[in-house]
Amino acid sequence: MVLASAIEPLRVARDYSDNAQFTWRLLSVDGRDVTSSSGMTIRCDAPLNQARDLDILFVVAGYGARSQTKPALTKALQLVERRVPMLGALDSGAWLLASAGLLDGHKATIHWQDINQFSETHLNVEVVTDRYVMDGNRVTAGGATTVTDLMLKLIGDRGGGALAFDVSNMFVYDSRQRRPQDGDVVVRAPQLTKAVAIMRANVEHPIGLALLAAQAALSERTLARLFEREFGIGPGRYYQNIRLDVARSLVEETSLSASEIAARSGFASSSCLSRAYKDHFRHGLREARHSRRVMSRA
Secondary structure, three states: OHHHHHHHHHHHHHHHHOOOOOOOOOEEOOOOOEEOOOOOEEOOOEEHHHOOOOOOEEEEEOOOHHHHOOHHHHHHHHHHOOOOOOEEEEEOHHHHHHHOOOOOOOEEOOOHHHHHHHHHHOOOOEEOOOOEEEEOOEEEEOOHHHHHHHHHHHHHHHHOHHHHHHHHOOOOOOHHHOOOOOOOOOOOOHHHHHHHHHHHHOOOOOOOHHHHHHHOOOOHHHHHHHHHHHHOOOHHHHHHHHHHHHHHHHHHHOOOOHHHHHHHOOOOOHHHHHHHHHHHHOOOHHHHHHHHHHHHHO
16 A cells, blocks of 8 residues: 555656656565565566666565564665665655664654654664654655655655646545545544544553543543544544554564563553453464464465
8 A cells, every 4th residue: 555655646747747757666675576465466677786767765664564674685775775866765664774774863754553662773763753754865754645645745846836736636635525425535523633643642651531632622522422423433442443553563573572562552461452452353462473473484
């Protein structure tokens, strides 16, 4: 999804403007095709060491990014950095750049689930929670929608604001023009968006719903109504789901103990986490970690 969010705006910009500068190539370390976490095979054009004549080299990574911090990739990134004017990272790609020392001294962002551990691990990177960050010759964005925002910014810088607006209209519409239908992605109430952002910023130390409502400038009753109307579940359950998603990432991508994961995802104990995890995902912590190890060896 992140890769498509990067490429599709470029495709539309190229088609609208007939501008040869909006082109792209897909590279992998050895030039071989790669398989996404969803099982899709992505055809690559060349190995990373053939990266030349690029305005920006983006490192795209998501699920399992930390397991890819291997010497061969680190060396390849360090070598190619000398040949490109700008380096970028999308989703969890910042983890790979930072592990190669290529974000030292720069501001950067990453997918929200990785923010806390990323900042704790890479002390030479100024980690921020902005949707995307442009700092000198480094560019980072956190997730699919933020990647689209970044690409529109880059298209506007190179092709003008009118072109960026035309491209955005291919992906975004004014929801006020018609009534939403089942399956539509609609613009959420700003208070709801703020409440979700507050939840994501307070995973390790969850706050109560009364304080959450106050920080979102809502009453508790209005907060509950908004979540029930928009998501079909209450704010407490939604908050727990966010923390469980963080826990799952830590289970599958780190060697942290259950008690450490519980602490980092805002659960009082490992037993509390285990019960909530199994109820939500229909399998336990141990099964999830074992399954991921089997997949990484495949």
